[in-house]
């Protein structure tokens with residue numbers, strides 16, 4: 001029976017209205033007159049979905065039939081942001097939808113305000129995953145993003161007396177219109193138990209006898225390409241108990257026991273771990289990692305034809321490991337191929353090494369995950385056996401190549417003996433991965449030379465680089481409509497999918513009219529941000545202020561403390577009378593930052609930023625000159641409003657610590673100038689925009705290493721710099737804590753006697769460069785010209801380009817036409 005292909009509703013105002021009312025009545029079960037804001041939002045979202053559905057079904061069918069090689073992106077985090085506008089943009093129906101809602105007497109902004117963003121990530125890594133799947137859909141590359149459908153995402157941050165308080169993020173409370181549950185495709189995931197060997201017609205084989213199981217239920221989310229009719233899938237797994245309810249126990253009256261297995265099982269996908277650089281080594285975290293990876297690998301293998309020969313797996317799929325979090329997938333694939341598909345170990349290993357690739361996102365040794373063999377052996381006994389064998393065979397090869405160099409053997413072994421016997425997941429990923437890449441040129445160089453030098457020597461050609469990127473759809477086209485219109489009027493609309501076309505704007509930087517229009521857009525974006533912050537947090541943005549913005553996770557290596565010392569220096573200069581307030585360029589300093597709940601120093605720094613802010617904001621001596629804003633709960637939605645309004649982008653990490661950064665790219669593409677160190681992707685931004693259009697300061701990575709090597713004494717810098725000493729002393733004096741010297745003493749003494757990230761060493765260079773920023777900002781026209789050149793020269797930082805690099809250097813998965 002040839003069924004007619006699914007066609008979407010009519011792409012007309014009428015068609016949209018009809019579909020909307022149909023969803024309101026039939027899906028929400030209410031008439032417009034009795035509908036709630038959430039009813040209207042859900043019905044609207046469903047209508048947008050309906051316009052994408054036909055493409056989704058068509059694309060899935062196309063990908064199934066094409067049997068082309070695809071990418072399975074394995075990530076424990078996806079920081080998606082709100083979906084409504086992005087999906088609407090992809091349909092090209094924004095105008096029709098707006099008009100349709102008007103005819104229903106509905107303001108589309110009210111609908112937008114209803115959407116809760118899925119905060120299924122911590123920061124850079126999670127947002128990068130979201131940008132990457134957007135680009136893969138827009139490039140038409142067959143891809144499934146696999147991850148976890150956390151019931152609670154990244155915590156909601158509130159401030160009480162300036163201190164961070166975490167609130168649970170119940171983002172699913174009102175349901176999500178963008179997800180499609182598929183309980184029929186649930187997979188059973190096992191844990192615990194033991195292994196045993198058995199004779200299989202003369203071949204000794206091993207098998208896993210697990211102790212308990214959970215169900216992994218997939219939820220599909222659309223990932224629409226931009227105006228190309230393509231829709232890929234994001235498949236997030238939710239944990240459910242195999243037998244959710246034990247009636248027998250219930251009838252025995254032990255009600256809690258009856259549902260214990262249910263709660264236990266569902267804990268697995270209950271909440272996102274809010275750490276973004278220091279793993280806590282918690283068992284539940286390993287359960288989460290194995291849960292989604294085993295479900296994803298099983299799901300993909302099940303999608304292949306029954307007679308598919310696993311030897312051809314590398315021609316059909318590449319599993320991209322988004323950091324080490326999914327690397328347990330390596331022994332999992334080996335287990336499936338050897339234990340279940342009864343493949344010979346060597347053949348299975350050959351396949352596995354072609355099917356995985358690993359992206360490292362950090363340089364901090366403490367962020368590299370290690371799992372104790374005790375925990376691994378208890379939770380995943382068969383996988384530990386497989387890891388041991390992978391390591392044994394690897395070390396045989398190392399010995400063959402380097403002889404009995406015990407030190408090197410110990411340094412390269414996947415199993416580390418100290419402090420306790422554990423598995424170094426980054427080493428496992430490097431041994432198993434076909435390719436290993438860093439996320440910016442400097443990062444990849446440091447990976448090769450400092451973090452994994454032995455492996456770089458042992459595996460020539462395995463290490464490569466793919467510099468990060470951001471999607472221009474969300475972070476320019478959607479979040480900065482004013483700038484988008486200006487660009488499109490100047491060079492046409494092609495830039496949205498071909499960002500290097502921005503280069504054509506270079507000539508417009510010399511055009512005074514264009515410069516004026518550009519400056520108007522920035523001013524309008526500031527006013528829009530002002531409206532948002534007034535409604536959201538009851539704070540005002542002052543006109544004529546330079547917006548100096550630092551938004552990223554709170555971490556000592558990112559050096560929010562250096563930014564704070566600049567503010568305190570400016571403040572101290574005025575209140576001490578040494579600097580005339582009238583000589584100070586009016587600035588509003590905006591912070592956005594969440595701290596991992598267990599990261600005490602980070603939370604103290606948040607407290608200090610708010611304490612300094614409330615003193616500065618209430619001090620009439622600096623009124624109109626200095627202002628500090630710290631809107632709570634920085635997330636993707638706030639970023640979309642903040643970044644287009646910014647004048648100055650703070651990228652001030654200690655050189656050699658920030659793997660790449662992606663906020664730096666978003667700011668430059670939205671016409672903010674960067675003050676930054678030569679760290680991560682700042683180096684490539686500066687190379688492209690030119691030294692005249694970038695405020696560089698501080699030590700380079702080799703200079704940091706050299707200072708560290710000769711012994712860094714932060715107190716010497718305190719002694720040597722009057723401005724630094726006065727700023728530190730003001731903090732130590734209790735000036736920002738009602739005279740109480742104890743509150744922020746730990747911060748001051750840490751800087752004076754430890755200062756691992758050399759805040760004091762880079763202070764004077766930073767302050768000097770900030771003075772240049774003030775001078776530059778005084779010439780608004782020159783500043784605007786420089787801002788236009790930043791936009792024009794940063795097309796390289798599109799995640800579309802990043803994806804093309806992954807395809808060319810790592811995946812070899814051409815788009816399916």
Ligand SMILES: CCc1ccc([C@H](C)CC(=O)N[C@@H]2O[C@H](CO)[C@@H](O)[C@H](O)[C@H]2O)cc1
Nearest residue numbers: 124125275276277278279361659660661662
């Ligand atoms: C707790 C374990 C853990 C450890 C590391 C991580 C992430 C790798 C941290 C992270 O987000 N890294 C950031 O990744 C971005 C995308 O590549 C880079 O741009 C940032 O420089 C890097 O800090 C999350 C959780």
